[in-house]
Amino acid sequence: QQNVQQSPESLIVPEGARTSLNCTFSDSASQYFWWYRQHSGKAPKALMSIFSNGEKEEGRFTIHLNKASLHFSLHIRDSQPSDSALYLCAVSGTGFASALTFGSGTKVIVLP
């Protein structure tokens, strides 16, 4: 069974700083890697995904993936108070329809 771990558990950063979140997974055959964001009391919402080694940038958000190290990360440039939320990483396995396994989340607080 897939084991997905996130670090740190929580993070406080000043407005304008760079935020870095980490996620490790256990199944080397995993194919797709996602980050979701959940504001307090709201539904989780997909941010972005990656499926090949390397880096992918969308606006202020960048994902790095290293399959050999079983690790991927999310970096937020110029963090804003509106980025304060629970960030969940998720990993899909193999097969035609493979449900996502989520990590336990990193709570991010961006102070103005």
Next chain:
Amino acid sequence: EAAVTQSPRNKVAVTGGKVTLSCNQTNNHNNMYWYRQDTGHGLRLIHYSYGAGSTEKGDIPDGYKASRPSQENFSLILELATPSQTSVYFCASGDAPGNERLFFGHGTKLSVL
């Protein structure tokens, strides 16, 4: 954007009672999922479905049943609710096989007393 609606928003149940959580999606997605969210555990998969008439066990199915009577509707059933099932339950639908983006409902907060 994909619309997933859950009902009820809040539910208080008694130990041993039957609870049904409902989910409706209007985007014709084949895949639907039930997760529960507890502090320190993130989202854990209970049951999922590939289409009408199908249900599959997720990672933590014990004590739960699921029903998918139509493409749009997916229910989670607790036949004999226990206090350990107190949680927030999220339903989600998926837009494509493979690299699937999930669209979540707003959640149901269930308290079992």
